[in-house]
Amino acid sequence: MNLFTDFESRIKDILETLESVREKRSELDFGRVNVEPPRDPSHGDVATNAAMVLAKPLGMNPRALAELIVEKLKQDPEVTDVSVAGPGFINVRLSVSYWQKLLSGMARAGVDYGRSAVGGGRKVNVEYVSANPTGPMHVGHCRGAVVGDALANLLAFSGYEVTKEYYINDAGSQIDVLARSAFLRYRQALGEEIGEIPPGLYPGDYLVPVGEALADEFGTSLRLMPEDKWMPLVKDRTIDAMMAMIREDLAALNVNHDVFFSERTLHANGAAAIRTAINDLTFKGHVYKGTLPPPKGQLPEDWEDREQTLFRSTEVGDDIDRPLIKSDGSYTYFAADVAYFKDKFDRGFDEMIYVLGADHGGYVKRLEALARAVSGGSSKLTVLLCQLVKLFRDGEPVKMSKRSGDFVTLRDVVDEVGRDPVRFMMIYRKNSEPLDFDFAKVTEQSKDNPVFYVQYAHARCRSVFRQAADAFPDLNLESVDLASAVLGQITDPTELQLVAKLAEYPRVIEAAALAQEPHRIAFYLYDLAAAFHAHWNKGKENPELRFVNDKNRELSTARLGLVHAVASVLKSGLSITGTSAPEEMR
Template identity: 65%
Template structure:
């Protein structure tokens, strides 16, 4: 039902007889898209522009021949040439009403892609298990979740995964912080929390639980004895808190992968990954040039075990084993990718904070080295979110305990505004989140505007029922009932609806869920606009008792709008309310 893909195939079919003898046409760059200006028609193609050189023709001359061929298409009303060779097409009104019937017949499967056979792993959030989720994690959580939803709707086999960073020094710091709260729960005076430990009150329940389980038996033991015990309990408690926070946001993962498992058996799985890469010629002993600017953590001025990642697109080779024999953090990343690849995934999506931009090339290089190009790493970077309340910035600091948690934001404004607004900018652009603006009921608040459009559709259905009109099932026999639609606003709405399947495919492939939020806002604007036209022109009202047959057709249009709004909001993870108060 992707009309753009359909007409792209029609254009290619029209061009095929025009290919000069002895030559082959390269159609890879041929595209059919909505024209930038709706006044130019319904569809535009660059076919003549990108094929002319291979045909040894001027673009406009080739365009004239393509136009002549497309003129025989029964669904095209007019076709013309613009500028140096772009081709614009206007479709017959009957095509649009027929497409509307197909949309209604497909229902909430409209835009859903056929199974692709691709297995995709989307890893997102993966916050250190050292405290509750704060608003800085929220954007990545929503972006990753909607990337996964879009991919699944587009036909991919998707697994949502959380990587638990439970093997680094930060979890030892967590354990020491929890041990302090354990002593406090036993009645000891702990004073001010020492610098470098986590001071948040969220660790008090962990300390109380430790006191209940172990009484005072951990006191007096050497740190090497109590730290592993406290660390395990603290990480478990933090992950339970994180799962609860994510659930408030409507985010769930199928897999929680422990980094520590890669280090079990003295790093056995990491060693296996390095051995595999060594056998492929990607691992060697050597030294690296000093980094320009700031010295990175894993650089040493002596021989190390290195990944020859420059051979697969990286800026520099990367350390895997330090001169001391300890594995680098990157070595665990290598083993983790290999684990995913062995689980059968062909694409690994990493949703990362903007401060992880340096990881992009190295992860892409790891994918090529391990899979030989059979699998790829796709990194999505999320910029920071700035919180505002009453025009004043809201500060947050995880170490000081002075931060706004994800749960607090969701509880104050609701899940739907949080999810929608986290997508209302491209993920690699900074985002300002204003508590007041995301809850106001106005067209300037996109989540309200979109949800109100769905509620307005439900209100129109109630109005139709009161007028004694019923909405038929618009299957193939219902096409005739829709033929009465012909107003420019009605056809414009159908055109906007017809963009949805293409939008889904593009947003899923590009890993850009903001496109969906923007589209829904545009669709809502078109629907509200047509509704308001009916206020001024009664003949355009969706429900008009003097025009029962036309009202039935228009109710079909409203049902189509409601269907796409419902599917789009569901993919974002927001509700589609039938009433708004």
């Protein structure tokens, strides 16, 4: 049960009984009526703005309308107190029996508590990481990988049909550079002295095994071929090797995609997919022949002072029109973006989410314009930009990786601190905000380390069940109906505060999914862990509040129901973040 939607429904039912509302029902927007936690918990358990948002269209004073609603709420047996605050906000306090009923539902639902249907089965494509297959993934890719993966998990938990996708940028000049870099390592594997890596090639040691594999497969034969002969062979082998390394790095981070889409497929068969996509835009009136004025600042690579084929993107929300075909007949990089989006649209996605690095800010408007043009406005495109990650060790910047040549790799970070700290901390800030990641802080066992604090709360929950098994050896915890046990037993105010925090979870899930902000889950988990640890500490001071009391079997069983609900929500939320929920921690 969702506490807030339950009382939102009750408020709307009350409004429907008011004569003044029935007379103007067609003019009222009930969608603006909200039920939420009050800013100050001392004011009540839930608050509603119903009178504030409906008074004006009804021609009433907000407080007068609020008083009418209050009189009806007082008749609800699960409401113990209700009052009007300020200009017309209504604060409601709920009965202990209502909280018990809510907790019973949480215990029964287990890890499915909070699961939502807000997505309505809409098909969503979440594309994330999509790093060029030119080397190992760096820590910037790491943040995008976690944000995209956690968002996809969140959307799936919220009722969306989600596809996790990786776009392989395996076409273009950077792939030629990669192949030449691998060929240099191939020559090295054959025993040649290659000296210092020339400028413009990739210098990292990660290409050494690729060169060795080429030497094992081809011997000296590649060395005897002209570039146009060895280039496609080396490209294929090197891209395969890079993608194998990338998949391995992602697996270490617990990131698994459903689809790996190759850009090269768009260029296959004479770039048939790109040509078809441009023809589709042309048919819809979005393509013309023309010239572009020189942009301010540094000229982009695809700008030409000649007539070329342009996307009329300014008519669908972009700043400038975008070139699709250059004057020499070759396709621009953006032309491949057009074909790729059309492919997604043809696959039936209602929404496409792109998780990109902060340096892709200039792509946002052109991609949004592209979505409007291709789909006619029927599909939504959202771009989430992930700001930079700065690495520190005890406050000092971390030096570059020898393996990569010029950056810190994702695998360096995961191997040093573990998957869980990386996953949790990468979404412990909103993706649009810079993130400082300190190797020392994310591994310390303290309240200041969020991932430890949350995981420790789950481990403590599980320890309560072990304590109960020791206190009541004959109690079969597998067969106990914890959902029924809590009824009539969970009454202490501090326990009910914990239930109230649990009651926020479904609301947090839906809000985070609709806003596409998975960091909200991490924040909530930390707050829930803090509430649980605080109650645990009160049990140390007051034995009557301890979860397991060997002299009161019935109350202990009820409190196990509360602990089960806390553990389930922690496990559910940690699963969304892609982080494990340990049974014990030492």
